[in-house]
Amino acid sequence: MSGLLGWLRNPWARPRWLAVVAVLYIAWSIVPVGIAVLFAFNNGRSRTTWQGFSTRWFTGATGSVFHDPALQSAFKHTLFLGLLCVAVATPLGVALALGLQRWRGPGSGVVNTMMLLPLVTPEIVMGVALLLLFLKIFPGLGLGTTAQAIGQVTFTLSYVVVIVRGRLVSVGREYEEAAADLGAPPHDQLLRVLLPLLAPAIIASAAVVFALSIDDFVVTQYLSSDASTTTVPMLLYASARGAPTPALNAIATVMLVVTLLTLAFAFFVYRRFAGGSSAAVAAALEV
């Protein structure tokens, strides 16, 4: 048997053709990102021809990320929306997860399924629907930051519910019963026992919400009003069609790093404190 075929067909090893497929896939998905990041460091205006290494598009005096007011405003607005979305969606999602998990009445199955709908609804549908909502049904609210935050909370909430409920199921009712048995009234069962046990899932879901919020384009775009409510993804989209410079790559790189750090943080917290069962957050990271 030839060397390569023998290596592939070794019945005692893990299926190696799966490893080959995996490596090819990872290369396919990472190479374009890598190239985009590389050209953020190009010493020239081209986004296709390499002209030497420089950080001018990050810190340079003209046209760089740190000296472009439009980019800065978009960056600040993106972070603000992200934090606002985390602050609203996380507590709300935890409360919903607790309620849904403990609710065993008629109709609970339907509600559980409905919680998953935002995960599979095409975002464009949700964006259009939300736009109509704010224009026709609640015109008083208008478009802008509030509408954007409400829109993002609407679709990120499901992720919080899914992640926290996964943890709730694995924790079970026993710890609450033990707390009650030792004399803790219901609010203490929640505060002294359940929430600390859910903390890894809560932190992980907050990070996922943040990552989803700062990356979101469709809903945020539909619900924006003027330049002050432009986010980084919107800016990237607009300038990619105009006269792009490597500054575009630079801000994309910054966003990429922020997102990756957030998700790495979520993953680490969940792994470290929830005892290895990272399936829920891993599933959420697949989006």
Added chain:
Amino acid sequence: MQGEIQLESLTKRFADVVAVDSIDIDMPGGEFFTMLGPSGCGKTTTLRMIAGFERPTSGRIVLDGADVAQTPPHKRNVNTVFQSYALFPHLDVAKNVAFGLKYQRCTKDETRRRVAEALELVQLTGFEARKSSQLSGGQQQRVALARALVLRPRVLLLDEPLGALDARLRKNLQVELKALQAELGITFVFVTHDQEEALTMSDRVAVMNGGRVEQAGSPREVYEEPQTVFVADFLGVSNLLSGEATAGDNGGCALRMGERTLQATQGATSARGQVKAMIRPERIVVEAHGATGDNRVPGLVERSVFLGNAFELHVRIVGGDLLKTMVANDGSVTEREEGAAVTLYLPADALRVLAPATSAEPTAS
């Protein structure tokens, strides 16, 4: 005596299933009370109702004269040791034990003192700063015990607390638990499916089956004077014989089995008609084939199991019933090879007539 519990027509229904079917149990204060039965017999549901985790469908739970059936668990003066211990994984041993003291309004000094006392009681002094994941199963069990006992409950509920431990540790903890109970004088309500555990530890045992109490009494009573086939079978190997009961000698009962008649003086001797009688393996005497006298039946050794210090013989007697018996491995000449013909002596005072059972056939494991 504090810590007295009366269950009065206590019933729990889950959807269509009746888990606990109108049971009445008296648990005297300060005793080691065991609910024994196979899984699904309702013992754990009963315990959970006493703890307050399940709300009874109907009936009363009287704790020291007051009905607590509708009292939420955090307001009941009973504490539980869970089957899986349920130690809080985010707290260390000392904080686990101190958890409930907050609700008894203890000062910091008192809390520290009582935690230290409780840990000393379960011989875990020095483990205060450990997390539960850093403890062995036996140690976790002791922490769970300390966490409950530190609150000085009137009743301690234990849900198969030894189930997850290995055999040797179980034996040691059985003795320790019993000693602890005797020392503290607290009522222990213990749930188990292990008949040996129940017999060795308890002052009183309730044997449960299908959501009902089959029999309650001291370990000796339920073992030696089982009233139903189920109890006889669940509490160790029992041999059942079928026969027709008629009036016998000395107020006893005569069991007709084919051409043979056995005298029985124990149990429901006033029963007539088709009945079952039981005899413990250790009460059967194996004699050489052809031995004569009252209450003797011939049989064939079907199997002979070597146990080291004894042989367990499975003997098929005339009439078709299979009896198990023990023969000491003491060198005495007894027919014990498979296929050998023997005579079994079934003493009249060891044959117990069981009341025609209203209960189902035994399903014991």
